[in-house]
Amino acid sequence: MTQPRERTRITRLQEKGSADRAALDALLDRVHVGHFGLTDPDGRPVVIPTAVVRDGDRVLAHGSTGSPWIRALAAGAPTCLAVTSFDGLVVARSAFESSIHYRSAVLFGSCTRLDDDGKLHALDLVTEALVPGRVAEIRRPAERELSATLVFALPIGEWSLKISDGWPDDPPGDVSGGAWAGVVPVMTAYGAPAAAPDLRAGIDVPASVLRLASPVRGPGAP
Amino acid sequence: MTQPRERTRITRLQEKGSADRAALDALLDRVHVGHFGLTDPDGRPVVIPTAVVRDGDRVLAHGSTGSPWIRALAAGAPTCLAVTSFDGLVVARSAFESSIHYRSAVLFGSCTRLDDDGKLHALDLVTEALVPGRVAEIRRPAERELSATLVFALPIGEWSLKISDGWPDDPPGDVSGGAWAGVVPVMTAYGAPAAAPDLRAGIDVPASVLRLASPVRGPGAP
Numbered sequence: 001m002t003q004p005r006e007r008t009r010i011t012r013l014q015e016k017g018s019a020d021r022a023a024l025d026a027l028l029d030r031v032h033v034g035h036f037g038l039t040d041p042d043g044r045p046v047v048i049p050t051a052v053v054r055d056g057d058r059v060l061a062h063g064s065t066g067s068p069w070i071r072a073l074a075a076g077a078p079t080c081l082a083v084t085s086f087d088g089l090v091v092a093r094s095a096f097e098s099s100i101h102y103r104s105a106v107l108f109g110s111c112t113r114l115d116d117d118g119k120l121h122a123l124d125l126v127t128e129a130l131v132p133g134r135v136a137e138i139r140r141p142a143e144r145e146l147s148a149t150l151v152f153a154l155p156i157g158e159w160s161l162k163i164s165d166g167w168p169d170d171p172p173g174d175v176s177g178g179a180w181a182g183v184v185p186v187m188t189a190y191g192a193p194a195a196a197p198d199l200r201a202g203i204d205v206p207a208s209v210l211r212l213a214s215p216v217r218g219p220g221a222p
Numbered sequence: 223m224t225q226p227r228e229r230t231r232i233t234r235l236q237e238k239g240s241a242d243r244a245a246l247d248a249l250l251d252r253v254h255v256g257h258f259g260l261t262d263p264d265g266r267p268v269v270i271p272t273a274v275v276r277d278g279d280r281v282l283a284h285g286s287t288g289s290p291w292i293r294a295l296a297a298g299a300p301t302c303l304a305v306t307s308f309d310g311l312v313v314a315r316s317a318f319e320s321s322i323h324y325r326s327a328v329l330f331g332s333c334t335r336l337d338d339d340g341k342l343h344a345l346d347l348v349t350e351a352l353v354p355g356r357v358a359e360i361r362r363p364a365e366r367e368l369s370a371t372l373v374f375a376l377p378i379g380e381w382s383l384k385i386s387d388g389w390p391d392d393p394p395g396d397v398s399g400g401a402w403a404g405v406v407p408v409m410t411a412y413g414a415p416a417a418a419p420d421l422r423a424g425i426d427v428p429a430s431v432l433r434l435a436s437p438v439r440g441p442g443a444p
Contacts (some may be wrong), residue, residue, distance in 0.1 A: 033308045033324075035257040037267030045259030045267055047304040049326050082269040086255045089412070091431055094360055095349045096367035102255075104271050127317045138316055138401050145318035167418045179360050180428045181418040184435065188410045190311070196389045196403040206402045209313055213406065 018161045027103045027161070028054040028083060032130060034061065036073055037080040048073070052083060053129040058153040059107065060114075060122045065150050074113040074152040081107045081154055088186050092168035093179035099164065101183065107159040111152035119151045133208035189213075240383045249325045249383070250276040250305060254352060256283065258295055259302040270295070274305060275351040280375040281329065282336075282344045287372050296335040296374040303329045303376055310408050314390035315401035321386065323405065329381040333374035341373045355430035411435075 018024075034052035037045060048069045053060045059081060063070030073079060088101035114122050123146075124135050168181040175181075190212040193205055240246075256274035259267060270291045275282045281303060285292030295301060310323035336344050345368075346357050390403040397403075412434045415427055 033306055035259075035269050035271075035304050035306070037257075037259045037269035039261050039265055039267045043261055043265060044300045044330075045261050045302045047257050047259035047269060047302045047328065049257075049304055049306040049324070051322060078266045080267045080269045082257050082271055084255055084257070084271040089352060089434070091353060091356070091415070094363070094367070095345055095357070096363055096371070098349065098353070098356075100255075100273060100352075102271070106269065108266075123317060127320065130311060130322075131313060131320070134313070134320075135317070139396070139399070141316070141318055145316070149318070167420070170418075170420075174361070175420050175422070177361070178425060180425050180431065181421055182415050182427070182431070183418070184415045184431060185413040186410065187413040188408060191407040191409040193313070193404050193406045196392075196405070198389075198392075198397050199403055200397070203400060203402050205404070209402065209404070209406060212311070 018163050020161065023163065024105055024159060024161045025054060027085060027105050028052070028059060031083050031085045034059070035082045036061070037082070038069060038072055038077055051126065051130070052081065053126045055122065055125050055153070057156045059156065060126055060151065060153050062123065062126060062149055062151040065148055070150050073111050074150040076110040076112065078110055079154065086186055087165070089184040090168055091180070091182055091184060093170040093174035093177060093181045097168055097170050102164050104162045105159060107154055107156060109154055109158055111154045114151040114153060119146060122151045122153070123149065131208050131212065133211065137206050137208055240385050242383065245385065246327055246381060246383045247276060249307060249327050250274070250281060253305050253307045256281070257304045258283070260291060260294055260299055273348065273352070274303065275348045277344065277347050277375070279378045281378060282348055282373065282375050284345065284348060284371055284373040287370055292372050295333050296372040298332040298334065300332055301376065308408055309387070311406040312390055313402070313404055313406060315392040315396035315399060315403045319390055319392050324386050326384045327381060329376055329378060331376055331379055333376045336373040336375060341368060344373045344375070345371065353430050353434065355433065359428050359430055
């Protein structure tokens with residue numbers, strides 16, 4: 001982990017920096033919505049939400065060739081990618097000590113555009129990350145579809161990770177008072193799949209989708 | 223809704239712009255993690271995740287006086303705030319048509335720092351948005367605590383909203399094939415509250431926290 005600039009922060013409370021690459025990977029493997037920052041030609045900030053998927057030492061993203069911001073990212077514009085998981089509420093005995101449990105990764109760098117075989121492989125990884133097992137259930141992408149999609153990768157090089165997962169840290173004067181304190185976790189899961197209105201009769205929910213509809217589980221995106 | 227620049231986009235599929243202020247408010251009232259974009263002194267993008275709460279025609283955020291990025295936001299640096307809800311998976315008959323259900327708001331502008339009474343009121347609103355009813359259960363903020371916190375507001379003026387909530391849009395050649403298609407919703411809820419280790423005996427979980435521990439419900443943050 002390199003850290004050439006002030007780390008971002010959600011709150012000043014209970015947060016701690018982590019150089020734990022495994023913890024970074026765990027976050028990136030769980031949360032598939034990222035926010036890319038860009039600077040527009042006038043020097044103003046722009047933030048682009050997009051799906052993100054880790055592939056080893058890089059983060060894959062993709063988008064339409066029709067989007068100027070996607071084109072700028074794919075062309076290697078300097079960027080900052082934030083991936084954040086809202087994991088719970090820290091309910092302290094005062095508003096000041098109340099905060100949230102989160103995991104927050106910020107990566108800096110420039111993306112590289114993928115072409116040809118690399119692109120196809122990367123899109124398969126994206127599909128598999130979101131719906132494991134789906135690639136084997138569907139046809140291969142058409143050339144026209146590949147042409148309409150930009151795929152790019154941000155190296156995991158310059159990054160920081162902050163994790164807030166502690167208990168409320170109230171001062172003694174508040175602990176001795178009458179207010180409750182604790183943590184309320186966020187639970188996420190996929191719900192029951194709903195078939196498309198144009199689904200032909202006799203086509204069952206596939207194994208990939210059945211596996212998604214899991215029991216409610218712990219913090220983070222499904 | 224003004225729209226002076228290209229809107230951000232997650233995918234090119236099934237997305238539609240919305241000028242529906244009520245839909246924007248519904249998103250901002252449900253998702254309390256936002257990503258602020260900034261441009262650093264070298265012209266490079268930075269993205270800062272932080273808690274956000276709508277207050278009428280503005281979005282409130284706060285942070286530590288110790289964070290340079292929070293200070294820059296509070297001082298009115300040009301910013302872009304993205305608030306995104308990951309609402310489900312669109313499982314189409316091809317990878318190309320597969321996408322996600324989301325709501326994505328992007329607001330542009332500059333924040334204004336709140337002082338004195340405005341600050342206290344804003345922090346109460348933040349507490350109430352995250353844990354409704356909590357303000358009445360805890361002591362008032364101390365002067366020292368208020369001094370350590372920067373509170374700032376971004377006006378809801380220049381914004382765009384995109385919502386993806388449709389069914390898979392597969393071409394006839396794929397619909398007639400054997401692949402399943404549909405939508406898998408994301409469900410979120412708060413789990414059971416856990417008392418802090420230093421909680422004194424005899425202090426029950428308060429009404430505000432009991433109300434949070436809701437049954438599993440639909441898309442969006444809890």
